[in-house]
Amino acid sequence: MEFLRTPEERFERLIGYPFSEHYVDVAEGINQTTKESESLRMHYVDEGPGDADPILMLHGEPSWSYLYRHMIPICAAAGHRVIAPDLIGFGKSDKPVGIGSYSYQSHMDWMQTFIDALELTNITLVCQDWGSLIGLRLAAENADRFKAIIVGNGMLPTGDQKVPMAFHLWKTFASYSPWFPISKIVASGTFKKLSKAEADAYDAPFPSEDYKAGTRAFPTLVPVTPDNPATEANRAAWKVLDAWEKPFLTTFSNGDPITRGGDKYMQERIPGSKGMKHQTLVGGHFLQEDSPQEFAIAINDLLSSMAETD
Template sequence: MSELPSFITRLYPHRSNYLPLRFGRMHYVDEGTGRPVLLLHGNPTWSFLYRKVMAGLAGAGLRVVAPDLIGLGLSDKPRELSAHTLRRHGESLLEFVQALDLKDVVLGVQDWGGPIGAWMAARAGGRVTGLVVMNTSLLAPVRFRTTAFHRFSHLPLVSDVAFRLFNFPLPILGRTQGDPASISGDVARAYAWPLRHVRDRAAPLALARMVPNHPEHPTVAELTEGEAWARSFAGPVELVWGVKDPILGRALRRHREALPRARVTETAAGHFLQEEVPGDVVAALRRVADAR
């Protein structure tokens, strides 16, 4: 991976670490000492998404670990769409957690980080003991009503051209926000930079197509397993939600019902709430980390 350009390092002053895994080399940030906080992003972002949260957790007596999913960020990028399944991403994350021997983990999840993290936690033998959930879906679908974005991802040829040639949806991330300016300028450039080469753009399309659109979709089994873990989880839980998210804003209701013990923080942020309300995310992570 090329050295990061200065417009990124000014915003993201973190040392890169790499871990070889079965399905590719995973990039991650690992800073601080203490109870581990594992921060998981989704599609089409990378650990850059958590830079404000990581800054807010600095000096809090916590070990902050933020990996890039295989196919995104500075991690290896398989070129085949078939390389991306929920199970394969979950297995990579589980291998990562075991290799770093992370225990008593506070898990913070957003977007695809939610289902991937929940599946990992279900297989991790009690390593996850705290949970903060942000604009994701830990739950298997009931009605299989996908968004326009996800329906578009299944259109033959057209979606391949948009995702592969035009780096969709990177140019329009700001439209998912409460404040569109929260992802603009150098911030928008930083999200797009790891996917600047056409050959590296398989993951955003593949992850979009991983969203189930019918009961027999191959992702349903892993979502069901992750949901069972989340519903039975006995540790401290918080929900921090951007209600202006056009993709998952309304998913808060189902998560309130599934996680009735969770403390809930509603915000006016959009999908990538780490950009707009990092303080609320930091506060939730610290409360969960302090709970015993």
């Protein structure tokens, strides 16, 4: 597996992203630049007390941990350890160059290696978009290591449900458009107008089209039919979620055409959602940009209420 590593200078002087770099080796590959065998690295942010229970914030498509930049300090200031990785193919993490290098299962394997390497337990999952497809599976497959789940604009599809037309259009665009402008894609999913500095930060991981295989691959990997390779594993995960009694909170936005209604579906299906203070936040698909304070406070409030009942 050949991969590219985004030059460090692309991330210099990012606005609102002062966090130190951390890396975990998750696989082996060939650095396409040096032509040498090297470990495939996953980058992550790690803020707050190192001995505190971790909040694992998982981003989606086509963003990276920069998406959580406003939320990380709020949760860390409340005494939580906040870990926000860049999925492989995104952000400061390495980027396999072939679309065939990416599969749903490969992302699951990389994230499993990640939480194993950091020996994470008592995890609170915070997830959105593909962060939910990966995170909900991860929590279900490691249920004893997760203590709570918070989902904003996300779902765990099995291919058995009807998929919105907006998603089909997005999948077609990602697969066939010769132009794949990352920052404009993010901007199209927010109510706010991204500043030039923010747009530049979303574009930073991708110096050229060669770096975008991971972003192109994600829409094609979503299970939209019952015979998808990931369907059986996702159905197995739902069996765990159908019996999930731990806190399960939804914080969907009011302006996302792709995941609209998913919050009600999960609230009705997952036992741990009963009695939770579910919220509808103001924003588009990327609610971390539109309502970051409200999202972070909802996380802190849930964890505070859980601490009071312990």
